[in-house]
Amino acid sequence: MPQICLSHLRVIVLVAALVTAAKAFPGPQDPQPTQATTTQAISFSNGQSLIFYREQKLHAEDLVQRIVSSYKATDPQYKQAQIYYDTAYEKYDAYMAQALLDMTNGKKEDLSAPAADAIGAAKIFNDYVEAQTQTKAVTSDFGTVTQLIEAAVGLYDYFANRSSTKRAAYAKALTPDLTWQKWSAIISPAPPATAATPAATTPPAATNTSKPPKP
Helix, strand or coil, X not given: CHHHHHHHHHHXXXXXXXXXXHHHXXXXXXXXXXXXXHHHHCECCCCCEHHHHHHHHHHHHHHHHHHHHHCCCCCHHHHHHHHHHHHHHXXXXXXXXXXXXXXXXXXXXXXXXXXXXXXXXXXXXHHHHHHHHCXXXXXXXXXXXXXXXXHHHHHHHHHCCCXXXXXXXXXXXXXXXXXXXXXXXXXXXXXXXXXXXXXXXXXXXXXXXXXXXCC
């Protein structure tokens, strides 16, 4: 009888160890939580994906560059476009921050209002740039409020069964790739990091080995 109980105990310990290991390491469907892989690798069950967010960000940056290439910073069109962008940037990132927070905390909130604010401000910026540059991009808008809400739901559901530690790691990795940049960062991107140049060293002074003349 004691041997049977000991066997059962060993099985319980083994199962517990396997469960712990499964939670600690990503499953085969999960990329590692790094900015370089997550956006392209994650698709949601409702048909949305992180690429939807990424395309919106790239479209916004393309609109900024079209204004910069068409007007001077002192032109009224440039200044007005920047005002519209700053508003859209603020509204969109407020929505994105809430979506990532919901994912991290495992608590789903109603994102209808922030999604509507984000899309509304983004469309105002989009329409103004297209009117002032008289050109139309391949992606001519930022989608719909429904699409933005569905993307947040897909993001939440995808990570719902992950551990809180893993959800936090993914949120941190996704933030720089999904949130918009400030206007100044788009028009003047930070240069890539380079290796530090070794400081120049001054060669030692030459030693005079010649003997002074005899008096």
